[in-house]
Amino acid sequence: xxxxxxxxxxxxxxxxxxxxxxxxxxxxxxxxxxxxxxxxxxxxxxxxxxxxxxxxxxxxxxxxxxxxxxxxxxxxxxxxxxxxxxxxxxxxxxxxxxxxxxxxxxxxxxxxxxxxxxxxxxxxxxxxxxxxxxxxxxxxxxxxxxxxxxxxxxxx
Amino acid sequence: xxxxxxxxxxxxxxxxxxxxxxxxxxxxxxxxxxxxxxxxxxxxxxxxxxxxxxxxxxxxxxxxxxxxxxxxxxxxxxxxxxxxxxxxxxxxxxxxxxxxxxxxxxxxxxxxxxxxxxxxxxxxxxxxxxxxxxxxxxxxxxxxxxxxxxxxxxxxxxxxxxxxxxxxxxxxxxxxxxxxxxxxxxxxxxxxxxxxxxxxxxxxxxxxxxxxxxxxxxxxxxxxxxxxxxxxxxxxxxxxxxxxxxxxxxxxxxxxxxxxxxxxxxxxxxxxxxxxxxxxxxxxxxxxxxxxxxxxxxxxxxxxxxxxxxxx
Numbered sequence: 001x002x003x004x005x006x007x008x009x010x011x012x013x014x015x016x017x018x019x020x021x022x023x024x025x026x027x028x029x030x031x032x033x034x035x036x037x038x039x040x041x042x043x044x045x046x047x048x049x050x051x052x053x054x055x056x057x058x059x060x061x062x063x064x065x066x067x068x069x070x071x072x073x074x075x076x077x078x079x080x081x082x083x084x085x086x087x088x089x090x091x092x093x094x095x096x097x098x099x100x101x102x103x104x105x106x107x108x109x110x111x112x113x114x115x116x117x118x119x120x121x122x123x124x125x126x127x128x129x130x131x132x133x134x135x136x137x138x139x140x141x142x143x144x145x146x147x148x149x150x151x152x153x154x155x156x
Numbered sequence: 157x158x159x160x161x162x163x164x165x166x167x168x169x170x171x172x173x174x175x176x177x178x179x180x181x182x183x184x185x186x187x188x189x190x191x192x193x194x195x196x197x198x199x200x201x202x203x204x205x206x207x208x209x210x211x212x213x214x215x216x217x218x219x220x221x222x223x224x225x226x227x228x229x230x231x232x233x234x235x236x237x238x239x240x241x242x243x244x245x246x247x248x249x250x251x252x253x254x255x256x257x258x259x260x261x262x263x264x265x266x267x268x269x270x271x272x273x274x275x276x277x278x279x280x281x282x283x284x285x286x287x288x289x290x291x292x293x294x295x296x297x298x299x300x301x302x303x304x305x306x307x308x309x310x311x312x313x314x315x316x317x318x319x320x321x322x323x324x325x326x327x328x329x330x331x332x333x334x335x336x337x338x339x340x341x342x343x344x345x346x347x348x349x350x351x352x353x354x355x356x357x358x359x360x361x362x363x364x365x366x367x368x369x370x371x372x373x374x375x376x377x378x379x380x381x382x383x384x385x386x387x388x389x390x391x392x393x394x395x396x397x398x399x400x401x402x403x404x405x406x407x408x409x410x411x412x413x414x415x416x417x418x419x420x421x422x423x424x425x426x427x428x429x430x431x432x433x434x435x436x437x438x439x440x441x442x443x444x445x446x447x448x449x450x451x452x453x454x455x456x457x458x459x460x461x462x463x464x465x466x467x468x
Contacts, residue, residue, distance in 0.1 A: 027371070027372070027452060027458045028366060028369070028371070028458060028459060028460075028461050029343065029458040029459060029460055029461075030461060032343075032460055033460040033461040033462070033463070034460075034463070034465075035461070035463060036465075040465060041465075041466075042465060042466065043462065043463060043464060043465045045340065045341070045460055045462045046340065046462055046464065048337070048338060049340070049341035049344075049355050049357070051396070051397060052344050052353050052354075052355055052385075052396075052397050053353075053390070053394045053395060053396045053397070054346050054353065054387070054394065054395040055393070055394050055395075056393070056394075056395060057393065061344060061346060063341060063344055063355070065341075074337060093346065096345065096456075098268075098448070098449065098456050099264055099456060100260065100263055100264050100267055100294065100297075100349075101260045101263075101264070101297075101347060101348060101349025101350070102345045102346065102347050102348070102349070103345065103346040103348065104343060104344070104345050104346075104458070105343065105344060105460075146392060150396065151388075151390075151396050151397070153355065153383070153385055153396075153397035153400075154400060155337060155383055155400050155403065156400060156427050156428070156429055
């Protein structure tokens with residue numbers, strides 16, 4: 001009895017231990033990627049990430065991107081110089097399916113851009129994302145000052 | 157008939173003989189007095205104790221069939237590997253953030269359905285988890301162990317300007333890569349388990365691989381850098397990146413890093429970029445937590461696809 005049991009047990013264990021999972025395909029967060037948003041002149045995701053922020057009440061998360069001129073601020077903390085381009089991309093957040101304890105970007109809610117022309121004049125543009133929440137009212141002046149004062153994420 | 161009998165006797169005596177060969181662990185195994193995890197509700201401690209402690213603490217208890225050769229070798233190796241990945245015996249000596257990190261690690265092991273090992277629950281049904289058990293731990297972590305962002309404080313302190321800082325190599329020989337801030341962000345994460353906010357950067361090889369849909373496995377030359385900052389509460393209610401915590405790298409080279417799943421692992425901590433890890437093998441810690449992603453080349457992140465919108 002014991003013999004059969006032990007032998008069976010051993011076989012069972014080997015079976016369970018070598019049990020295989022199907023190899024899954026590539027995993028890309030396509031929903032959060034910017035593929036087509038009308039009028040958007042360039043893809044902010046191609047620029048240099050400068051800052052990250054969370055808006056806990058709205059459950060959104062944002063990343064501030066900049067062109068090379070704007071990204072100088074990462075090093076010297078200086079004001080944004082003429083020619084700087086900034087984009088603030090805001091996503092709805094979602095729970096990370098692979099790690100309890102993390103939230104990751106879901107779909108794009110809004111994209112905002114700030115251009116500094118050669119004289120340092122600022123222009124603000126708003127682009128609606130697929131996950132736009134129509135209850136929100138973004139006031140241009142207020143948004144401009146919020147975006148320009150986002151503390152950049154410094155690293156040594 | 158006679159032959160059959162002989163065979164049975166033969167096998168039987170082999171099995172009996174085999175019982176003389178036993179793993180060392182068995183000699184020292186004794187039913188120790190179980191000590192409750194301090195600072196955790198009793199129900200939560202109980203779940204971990206019944207389902208996990210046999211392999212993840214020094215409080216292992218062996219059932220009679222666990223002691224049989226060859227089963228005992230399997231059990232011993234589970235305990236050895238299990239304690240390497242996660243060891244509750246050190247609980248008392250750990251500070252609260254470390255304890256919480258351990259509980260999040262444990263919870264994610266349960267949620268990924270990897271733990272407790274199914275070969276074990278098949279024979280130790282009491283250790284099987286139901287949804288209730290998991291929810292207990294989840295609720296505890298959400299309500300009690302949440303780390304709150306620090307309130308507004310100047311974060312310019314220690315914004316190291318030293319671009320020519322000498323950075324020491326990681327104990328496994330990997331050199332620091334200073335240029336990752338020019339790479340693209342392939343994702344960001346809010347980690348409410350440890351109160352940080354992160355950017356995951358991908359080098360050009362990584363970005364190209366994503367675009368071509370060739371990310372499983374990732375091609376040689378792929379590098380990820382993950383930076384973490386402490387969450388800091390802003391005046392406008394938003395949470396921003398505050399103090400720099402660390403930067404971690406995964407560098408793909410199937411040949412060079414054959415011993416560590418094809419990736420070179422390294423981490424540098426704090427403003428001074430001190431290399432993390434005490435021994436050359438420190439990266440086994442990285443691998444064991446990334447292991448549930450082994451079907452995805454050990455990578456957690458689901459990256460953005462970064463397209464040039466002006467190129468059709």
